[in-house]
Amino acid sequence: MNPAPLSGLYAPSLSLVTDLYQLTMAYGYWQQGMQDREAVFHLYFRKAPFQGGYAVAAGLALAVDWMENFSFSEEDLKYLGSLRGSKGAALFPAEFLHYLRELKFTCNVEAIPEGTVVFGNEPLLRVQGPLLQAQLLETALLTIVNFQTLIATKAARIREAAGPQDQILEFGLRRAQGFDGGLGASRAAYLGGVDATSNVLAGQRYGIPVRGTHAHSWVMAFEDEPTAFAAYAKAFPDDSVFLVDTYDTLEGVRHAIKIAREMRANGHELGGIRLDSGDLAYLSREARALLDEAGFPKTRIVASNDLEENLITSLKLQGARIDTWGIGTQLVTAYNQAALGGVYKLAALRKADDSGWDFTLKLSEQLIKTSIPGILQVRRYTNEKGQPRADMLYNTAEPLPEQLTLVDPFDPTRRRPVRSEASFKELLEPVFRAGKRVLELPTLAESRAHAQREVQSLDPSIRRFLNPHVYPVGLEESLNTFRTNLILEKRPQRPA
Ligand SMILES: Nc1ncnc2c1ncn2[C@@H]1O[C@H](COP(=O)(O)OP(=O)(O)OP(=O)(O)O)[C@@H](O)[C@H]1O
């Protein structure tokens, strides 16, 4: 068989982006007649990435796109029909493939909007619908949301370090985990707070501003550095940033100034210079002084070279005069944490006789890995200024008691009663009803603006990089009691 052309990587219908076991389970549910039993799954992570205090939810628009296009093409079905078990028999019988051919997406989906800050154990998505369908969504939803949330969070941390005024350019494509990794990373990085990308496909696809400077090869292609700068200025008289470190950085800055003077004489201004090696604190201070002295106080100083949030923080402490940060590898590969460990867990299943719900639980040796049963909503309590104070997970299938108390699910002795007048908002919003989209999706730029407001609304103690304060996420007391009893019921009680 021919390998799919690369353009196929971005085809709209990608229902085989899944793990085989989703399809084998789907067949099994169908065989058992369980395909339409109503089920509820939650998608959540347990621990914020980068040892940080929060994450920025991301990926919903991509997930919605995937779900809206959820269907099996003839080509998909032909492939599935060709699969064989170990004894050579077809893995999936023709009647089941026919069932998949006719399958329509009919789930209800709730989600936390992209850009919202989220914490461990909070469902970012809740899927309610026929068991077989809800199961088939797992892999793609996790693939999308885990990576998008990871990179958006990394970008938010880089924005935190750079501050609101500096420009941040994402330069990662060449070091990304493949084309799709690069494209997805550019989207999530923009959502999380960078200003622009060098990734042209991401610009076309998502409307992200595209920006860039030039490479060392440009300088090396000319007989000397000033000639190279002059030639670039000729091509882009109002959009030039000169890379000054090919031979000697400060000599490069002097050459840039020489050409900037010629540009000014012709009515143009040099946009900036870029430093890509050496001591970026020292070199940026020296470069700033040379540029200011020469009458170019507005010429920007771009820095690149394996930068990330801790390095940016350090450079700022060292008095670096960098106002534009070019960030590649560390951002798009989430270098210090390769993946977000989001999971998708069954939390409720309609009883076979339709008499109500069975709430389900995945047990674990560790309490932190034991899932939370119910049909959950996340309620965020805020102070007078609208700043988040604490979140409460509760089961929407049960009535809420009059007096609400948050219980730390990992230390039930830690409790907070909720003041009856406390303001709050519910974070999970309806996205699909019976398979039809009911939410108007914001633009990527709107989600980005939302993300910036959200991160800013968090207390600095939660935003800091080193040992951040733990934001309180509690279970509503009756949910906690229910969960504890369910754990006791399910866990084998071995005699001492
Ligand atoms: N003042 C600084 N404080 C802390 N780290 C810095 C400082 N200046 C640069 N760095 C970082 O140090 C790392 C390595 O830089 P180093 O000078 O060793 O190599 P380089 O500049 O990449 O050399 P070259 O590209 O010429 O091979 C980079 O991640 C860079 O961002």
Ligand SMILES: O=P(O)(O)OC[C@H]1O[C@H](OP(=O)(O)OP(=O)(O)O)[C@H](O)[C@@H]1O
């Ligand atoms: O360092 P990153 O955060 O990944 O940012 C992107 C890097 O890619 C470019 O050069 P490249 O690394 O390809 O070559 P060079 O460093 O040898 O110039 C650019 O000059 C940056 O250094």
Ligand SMILES: O=C(O)c1cccnc1
């Ligand atoms: O435009 C740039 O300066 C750029 C683009 C990609 C990678 N490094 C730098």
Ligand SMILES: [Mg+2]
């Ligand atoms: Mg490099």
